[in-house]
Amino acid sequence: AKMLLLSFLVGIDSERELMRQIQVNIAYRWYLGYSLEENIPNHSVLSYIERAEQTIATRRGKELLKVRQTCIEGLFGQAKQWHGMARARWRGLDNVEIQVLITAAVLNM
Numbered sequence: 001a002k003m004l005l006l007s008f009l010v011g012i013d014s015e016r017e018l019m020r021q022i023q024v025n026i027a028y029r030w031y032l033g034y035s036l037e038e039n040i041p042n043h044s045v046l047s048y049i050e051r052a053e054q055t056i057a058t059r060r061g062k063e064l065l066k067v068r069q070t071c072i073e074g075l076f077g078q079a080k081q082w083h084g085m086a087r088a089r090w091r092g093l094d095n096v097e098i099q100v101l102i103t104a105a106v107l108n109m
Contacts, residue, residue, distance in 0.1 A: 002032050003046060015043040079103055 003018065006028060012018045022028045023040050034040060055061040079085045085103070088096045 019043045
């Protein structure tokens with residue numbers, strides 16, 4: 001949402017141009033919360049987000065969202081409670097990456 005607001009405020013019409021400007025403009029990076037070392041997402045991310053928001057606004061999208069909330073969120077809770085993910089935030093991504101990938105693979109079987 002911040003990227004779209006930024007494009008409106010500075011008058012950039014193209015998503016590709018917006019991403020180029022964010023890549024080189026330190027003030028834009030700061031506003032959006034990106035460090036100088038972080039990669040900026042591809043311009044297609046904005047299009048994907050817009051399509052997702054439009055889909056969720058439909059009746060079918062609301063039905064899909066309910067399914068996600070009941071099924072998928074339950075799996076996240078199960079992973080957190082039973083597979084050691086409760087303290088993953090404090091251990092850091094590097095320390096839990098393999099554990100998370102293996103757990104996700106097993107839960108998807």
